[in-house]
Amino acid sequence: MTSFLIPAFLLLVLVMLLLLRPFIFPAKSSSTSRRQMNATIYREELDKLEAEHTAGAITSIDYEIAHAEMRQRLFQDTIEGDDREVTGSSKKTALGLCIFIVLLSSALYFSLGDVVRVAQNNSEKPVTQEGVEKMVAEFAIKMEKDPGNLKGWAMLARSYRILGRDEDAAKAYARAGSFIDSDPQLLADYADVLASNANGSFVGKPSQLINQALKLDPNNMMALWLSGTASYSAKNYKAAVQSWEKLAQQLPPNTDEARAIQGSIAEARSKGGLTTSAPVAPTGKGISGKIELSADLKSKIKPGDIVMVIARKPGERMPVAVLKASATDFPMGFILNDSLAMNPSAPLSQLSEASVEVRISKTGMAKPEAGDLISSVQTIKVGTTNVRLLVDQVRQ
Numbered sequence: 001m002t003s004f005l006i007p008a009f010l011l012l013v014l015v016m017l018l019l020l021r022p023f024i025f026p027a028k029s030s031s032t033s034r035r036q037m038n039a040t041i042y043r044e045e046l047d048k049l050e051a052e053h054t055a056g057a058i059t060s061i062d063y064e065i066a067h068a069e070m071r072q073r074l075f076q077d078t079i080e081g082d083d084r085e086v087t088g089s090s091k092k093t094a095l096g097l098c099i100f101i102v103l104l105s106s107a108l109y110f111s112l113g114d115v116v117r118v119a120q121n122n123s124e125k126p127v128t129q130e131g132v133e134k135m136v137a138e139f140a141i142k143m144e145k146d147p148g149n150l151k152g153w154a155m156l157a158r159s160y161r162i163l164g165r166d167e168d169a170a171k172a173y174a175r176a177g178s179f180i181d182s183d184p185q186l187l188a189d190y191a192d193v194l195a196s197n198a199n200g201s202f203v204g205k206p207s208q209l210i211n212q213a214l215k216l217d218p219n220n221m222m223a224l225w226l227s228g229t230a231s232y233s234a235k236n237y238k239a240a241v242q243s244w245e246k247l248a249q250q251l252p253p254n255t256d257e258a259r260a261i262q263g264s265i266a267e268a269r270s271k272g273g274l275t276t277s278a279p280v281a282p283t284g285k286g287i288s289g290k291i292e293l294s295a296d297l298k299s300k301i302k303p304g305d306i307v308m309v310i311a312r313k314p315g316e317r318m319p320v321a322v323l324k325a326s327a328t329d330f331p332m333g334f335i336l337n338d339s340l341a342m343n344p345s346a347p348l349s350q351l352s353e354a355s356v357e358v359r360i361s362k363t364g365m366a367k368p369e370a371g372d373l374i375s376s377v378q379t380i381k382v383g384t385t386n387v388r389l390l391v392d393q394v395r396q
Contacts, residue, residue: 012102045070136163143172150179154186161193169193187213188222192304195226200303202230221247228264229303232328237272241265259340260306260324267325267332285349286337287311287380289387291358293330297373297391301327306361309334309389311354314379321348327360334389353381358389368395 049070053063136159143152157172173180173190180186191209195202202210207230213223228243244265251258268274291307305327311320321340325332336356338347348354360373368374372395380387 015101133163136160147175150176153177154179154183157193158189161189166193166196170197181212182216184213184217184220184223187216188220188226191226192222195230195303200233200301202226202233202303206230219246219250221250225261225304228268229326232264232268232326233303235271237268238274240268241272241274244268256322256324259322260326263323263325264328267328270333285383286335287348287354287356287382287387288333288335288385289389290331290333291375292388292390293373294390294392297394298330300373300394301360302362304362306363307332308359308361309336309356310359311336311348311356313351314353314355318342320346320351320354348382351382353379356380356387356389358391359395360391370395 046067049058049063049066052058053060058066136156139152139156139159143149143156146152153172153176157169157176160166160169160172170190170193173186173193176186180190187209191202191206191213194209195206198206206226210223210226210230213220214227217223224243224247228240228247231237231239231243244261248258248261248265251261291309293301307325307327309323311322312318313320319342321336321338322342323334323336323340325334336348336354338344338349341347355377356379357377358375359368361369362371363369373391374393374395375389375391376393378387378389
């Protein structure tokens with residue numbers, strides 16, 4: 001904001017100097033005052049009267065009377081109050097113009113301009129990946145000089161996690177010490193980092209951290225998700241269903257997250273041979289089949305990855321139906337039907353065919369991201385079963 005106001009002020013001063021130069025720097029020759037002009041006029045009248053008396057046009061008595069009257073009028077018309085320049089005071093005029101220009105320019109700017117936006121535009125600088133990494137590196141150096149700042153180590157760990165540096169995040173969490181022992185969210189995050197570094201294994205400390213987090217907060221959503229995932233990986237499907245059902249109770253209904261967790265619950269029930277108390281029958285025609293994963297990409301699957309099966313009307317970008325489920329064992333089955341419709345008034349069953357693709361995401365966000373694992377798009381007739389979708393590409 002200062003970088004704008006200073007040039008604006010200097011420009012205003014320059015314009016005022018140019019406009020007011022005749023008043024600030026007046027001409028060296030002084031103007032004629034009213035007193036001087038009156039004296040000159042009467043002097044000419046007296047000279048004329050003297051010439052008429054010399055020529056005998058008037059008598060001596062008339063000359064004396066007229067002369068006396070002119071001197072009286074000259075005295076009255078040449079008082080000291082008239083001994084000022086006819087042009088008036090340049091200082092008052094200059095001061096008045098300065099005030100007028102400042103007020104007028106300020107009023108126009110604040111009514112038509114936007115000083116706040118100018119300041120914001122000047123202060124906004126694009127944040128790049130390199131800039132973020134530099135800030136985190138500087139923060140890490142600062143923490144090395146202050147190793148007793150446990151809260152700072154926890155903050156650094158979360159920063160590393162955002163950058164995808166899980167090994168550094170695990171080291172920072174370890175140095176946070178007792179600070180995270182009473183925070184269920186940090187405990188769950190630490191467990192997730194350790195499991196990622198152990199190729200998805202929750203054996204040992206990750207499970208201990210999850211249990212500690214749930215002891216502090218039995219409804220912590222991250223801890224419930226990890227607890228279910230750990231049980232699922234251990235083939236304890238009943239425990240997985242119990243954790244995920246408790247998590248599902250906290251999610252808003254008819255959201256992508258709720259559908260994803262319900263898909264995971266259904267898969268765990270299916271693998272564990274568990275019955276459900278309230279089965280939901282699919283409505284209308286749908287598309288079903290299996291999702292397979294290329295052998296070259298199996299090493300890229302991490303715990304917490306989300307599988308999304310997306311159906312669209314051919315030629316359009318807006319999804320008609322989306323299934324979300326946890327990325328676990330492949331091949332895995334899927335069913336797209338009207339219960340997964342994005343818009344209830346435009347269900348999948350109303351289409352004759354749909355464009356279907358699979359995307360495996362680290363975040364589960366709707367927007368595709370670099371690094372997502374994807375399949376080719378297939379146009380499939382609605383009502384088809386035994387569809388095979390192969391995930392064999394990495395989004396660049």
